[in-house]
Every structure is written in C-alpha cells, then in structure tokens.
Amino acid sequence: MNLHIVSENNFPTAAGLASSAAGFAALVRAVADLYLLPHSESELSQIARQGSGSACRSMFGGYVAWNMGVQHDGSDSVAEQVAPTSHWPQMRAAILVVSAAKKGVSSTAGMQHTVATSTLFVQRAKHVVPERMQKMKDAIQQRDFATFADLTMKDSNSFHAVCLDTSPPIFYLNDTSRAIIRLVEELNRVAGKTVAAYTFDAGPNAVIYYLAENERWIMALLTSCFEGVPGLEGVATKDKEEKNVLLENFDVWLLKGVIDGVSRIILTSIGEGPEKVDDKRSLIDAKGEPLKGRKAS
Amino acid sequence: MNLHIVSENNFPTAAGLASSAAGFAALVRAVADLYLLPHSESELSQIARQGSGSACRSMFGGYVAWNMGVQHDGSDSVAEQVAPTSHWPQMRAAILVVSAAKKGVSSTAGMQHTVATSTLFVQRAKHVVPERMQKMKDAIQQRDFATFADLTMKDSNSFHAVCLDTSPPIFYLNDTSRAIIRLVEELNRVAGKTVAAYTFDAGPNAVIYYLAENERWIMALLTSCFEGVPGLEGVATKDKEEKNVLLENFDVWLLKGVIDGVSRIILTSIGEGPEKVDDKRSLIDAKGEPLKGRKAS
Numbered sequence: 220m221n222l223h224i225v226s227e228n229n230f231p232t233a234a235g236l237a238s239s240a241a242g243f244a245a246l247v248r249a250v251a252d253l254y255l256l257p258h259s260e261s262e263l264s265q266i267a268r269q270g271s272g273s274a275c276r277s278m279f280g281g282y283v284a285w286n287m288g289v290q291h292d293g294s295d296s297v298a299e300q301v302a303p304t305s306h307w308p309q310m311r312a313a314i315l316v317v318s319a320a321k322k323g324v325s326s327t328a329g330m331q332h333t334v335a336t337s338t339l340f341v342q343r344a345k346h347v348v349p350e351r352m353q354k355m356k357d358a359i360q361q362r363d364f365a366t367f368a369d370l371t372m373k374d375s376n377s378f379h380a381v382c383l384d385t386s387p388p389i390f391y392l393n394d395t396s397r398a399i400i401r402l403v404e405e406l407n408r409v410a411g412k413t414v415a416a417y418t419f420d421a422g423p424n425a426v427i428y429y430l431a432e433n434e435r436w437i438m439a440l441l442t443s444c445f446e447g448v449p450g451l452e453g454v455a456t457k458d459k460e461e462k463n464v465l466l467e468n469f470d471v472w473l474l475k476g477v478i479d480g481v482s483r484i485i486l487t488s489i490g491e492g493p494e495k496v497d498d499k500r501s502l503i504d505a506k507g508e509p510l511k512g513r514k515a516s
Numbered sequence: 517m518n519l520h521i522v523s524e525n526n527f528p529t530a531a532g533l534a535s536s537a538a539g540f541a542a543l544v545r546a547v548a549d550l551y552l553l554p555h556s557e558s559e560l561s562q563i564a565r566q567g568s569g570s571a572c573r574s575m576f577g578g579y580v581a582w583n584m585g586v587q588h589d590g591s592d593s594v595a596e597q598v599a600p601t602s603h604w605p606q607m608r609a610a611i612l613v614v615s616a617a618k619k620g621v622s623s624t625a626g627m628q629h630t631v632a633t634s635t636l637f638v639q640r641a642k643h644v645v646p647e648r649m650q651k652m653k654d655a656i657q658q659r660d661f662a663t664f665a666d667l668t669m670k671d672s673n674s675f676h677a678v679c680l681d682t683s684p685p686i687f688y689l690n691d692t693s694r695a696i697i698r699l700v701e702e703l704n705r706v707a708g709k710t711v712a713a714y715t716f717d718a719g720p721n722a723v724i725y726y727l728a729e730n731e732r733w734i735m736a737l738l739t740s741c742f743e744g745v746p747g748l749e750g751v752a753t754k755d756k757e758e759k760n761v762l763l764e765n766f767d768v769w770l771l772k773g774v775i776d777g778v779s780r781i782i783l784t785s786i787g788e789g790p791e792k793v794d795d796k797r798s799l800i801d802a803k804g805e806p807l808k809g810r811k812a813s
Binding site: 337338339341342343346347372373376377379380381383384385386387388390393394397400404 | 674
C-alpha cells in the first residue's frame, strides 16, 4: 500500500531551527496513528531519531531531555520528558530568523565532524554537558528561570565553541547572531535581573527564552530594534514604561544595525508534541490529494 | 634623571596585532641599552612581559615559544627562541587588517575572564596546548610547513573557541575573519597542497603565513580579492598562471564581498627582535625632542 504524504512546515527549513526534527516527529506519529500501531512515545521517539537526531525530542511536549547514552550503536540515546507543559506553562520563545539561507553544513554531518576532530569536544561531552544536564533538569523542576537562562546561554556558547574548534572550523553564528547575544546581555543588565536567555542551534538564528511575566521587557527590546520586521505586527508598544527605561539605560549603539540581519520574528510558547488534527485542518482532500492553494512538498 | 621617550609604531594599535608587545619589547631593550645594563635577552624578556604578556616573545628574533609555566606568580612563564631567523628564513606573513577599531576587550583582561569562566579552557591548557607546543617546535626544527600550518590553524580556532566559551562570550572573529578562513582553506584545496595558514590573535585581523616558494599562490589570491586595498600597490599580477588556475577552480562566491571588510594589507617576513638603530634612523633630534613632521606619542 502506497502512502501519499503531504507535509507543511511554517518554520524556515534547513536553517538550523529543527524544522526536520518537527517534520520527522510528525511523520512518525502520523504513520503510527494510520496503522493503529501499538506504541509508546518512547518507542516512536527512537524511530524518529533515525530521520533527524533531534526528532527524538520533538515527539514529546513540554520540557524534554535528550540523553546522550553510552552505547556505540546509539540505542540508549533517547529523549525523555522532564516536565509536561503544564508544570511551567509560562515559558515563551521569540525566534529571530537571521538568515533563511541554507546551512553550509548539515547539523548531523557537522556534529560527526566535530566529534572526530575537536580536541575540546571530549571535555564538553564527558564533563560539561552531563553536569549542565542535571542542573537544567533541577532548574526546570524548580521553575528557576535565572538558572535555566544561565545554563542555556553557557551551553549555547560551549556548543558553538566546539564547532569552531572543529577542523576545518564550522561557523553557525554570524555578526548578527553575536549582536543579538550582546542585546540580550544588555537587556538583562538594564532590567536588573535575568529576563531573557539566548540560544543558537546549528544556524545563525536566535531563540530568546523568557517568562510571560517579563514579556514587556522583551517586547520593548524587539520593538526598539526590529520595527517593521515581519512577525512583530501585532505587538503594540503599549508598555511605554519598560521601553523608556530600556532606551534611557541601553548601550544604544547595540540597538543599531541589527535589524538588517533579521528577516522574520516568530513569537511562540512552550507547547505539545505531534497532535492528530481533525479533518477540517487536514492538508489533503477526500481523494488524498493536496488541498488546492496549498504548496505541497 | 628623566627620560624623554619617543615611540612610533607602524602597526594598528589595540587591534589585536600585538602592537603593545612590540612597543614594550623595544622600550625595555632601549632603556637597558641606554643604561648599559648587563642583561641577557631572557632577563629582558621577563621584564617586558610585565608590560604586555606577549612582549616576552617579541624580545627575540626568529621563531619564539612562550612557555606557560606552572608557578602561580608566573615567574617561569618565559619565552625562548626555538630557532633563529636563519634556520628557516623563507617564512612570510600577510597581515589582513580587518578593522582598526579598538577591541571591545583588552586581550589580558579577556584571557583572565576566560580562565575564570570557560569550562573548556582546562582541557586546552592541560592537554591541547602542551601537545601542540611540542609538535610545533618539531615542525619548525624540521622546516615542515604542512605541519606548521595545520597546528597554526587548529590552535587559532581552539583559542577563539575558549573565548566564545567565556561567560559572557568574547568575540574576536567577525564575518570578515571567517570569510578569510574559508579563502585560505579554498586556496589550499585549489593549490593541491598546504600553501597558506591563517591565524587570528585577540582581534579580527588575519595573519596568513606562507613560504617564499609559494608566494605566487598567495599573491594570486590577494590580488583577486583585494584589488585597490592599501598595501598591495607593489604587487603585480605577473603570475598569470596561478591566478588563472585559482580563478578557474575557486569557489568564486568566496571571493566576493570580503574586500569591504579589509582596510589594509601588510606584507612582511620573519625578522629579528628589537635592534639598536643608528642616529640617522632615530626618532629624536640632538636635543631629545621628536623630529619635526613626526607624530610623537
């Protein structure tokens, strides 16, 4: 029996934003549902991982850990849910799409190259990541945003450090990415507390995490830097107070020029894994063909 | 007795090009010469190190190692000459000045911050650098450019990796620096052998090492990418053959756009440490005043 698979993705693809992880997780879940296969999310997670490593994480909702494992065949490299969305639903993310250009290196090939050639990688794999993983699980259990943010930023930098230590070096961050790092640092300084955390996956795009209670600070920053960038249309500059405090205290040269490198902003929040949708939201018509007006891939 | 010191530097200052190292080495040597102090280069090297760490290297000519040392007071952190210039005089360097803007972080303060906060630094200090240092000394003794180049590029990337792993991260490389890394990699690929090595100190400027015998390859690259940039005036595109091979085989998009980020090119070669010059080349007149028309600092 052949399957006609229609897929749609509202994230930039091959830009280091885990779009393939989302796609593979959805595909595996959809096929399992279609055949009424008995399965646990853990089993599906292991299958999805074969399409894209990080797809094993995307099978779950909420806060998910991807444990490295110790087996050479990767059989114990599995994802597990650390906490459901309901445990800490206030988490938000602003994704700053820095470049939708294709990556020079696929993240899977890049990481294999890093493991093979970076002399700093062993330290990261044996010591840095395991320690941070446990601290991060604790921070999530305790809903401790300051620690969550500190670990997030440090680990992002550590990951990109071993990419740079690869031979030849792998560059995912560009000048715009680095400018965003400085913006977030300066925002936390001006706010007088940790209100935002940056992280970068295998590409130049930034993900900025924040809590709903501090949304006004993040929106003050985004509307100051990225006026007119798609994705910010609905964001009113209603919170004059934070914006004024921000602009009065900010190292203003940091605000200039960043806008040129950011093509789109996606505002989102912590959510669930793949969901079975009803027919009204289906991408196919009754005959199994892509719905008209939709671009199928 | 007061001293009237007149100093001149033909290198961009505070741009991560070790201009302070050159200045402190010259200052210490000049003062020692003035007072006819009995001294060895090693003793002067230890004194110069107090002004700028890397000044301890600049006291010697030729190939110089700066040994890390194990004492907390730094007393055994000394430089030594690995080989004199005459051992391998064919070494050349092209310095691509990417930005003469002042660094955000002084290299001394930056490194102290890295030691304190980078979780990857310990691996670099304990294992990576000591092993590479020995291999580099061997490569110089054997005049093995391929190994010299490989170690140079890897260690540059490793250094910038631990800078990035600092909290908050230190960025010395920018998009132009990274484009130059790609240019050098591509040049070596097209040449079919290692003809060039890049390295970056505490700033975005590139130093490209090459041997005199491969100068035509490097000039083919530089004249292809940086036409009109100050410092290349005397370089004729006389070697059509390499340039044609280069342009026919090069990933040409790498060549475009880099020129905007490079303000000046300095072509130099391995040389000697501080030298006492005769009166005709002095910066002061008979009364000890700066010579007219010279800018004193």
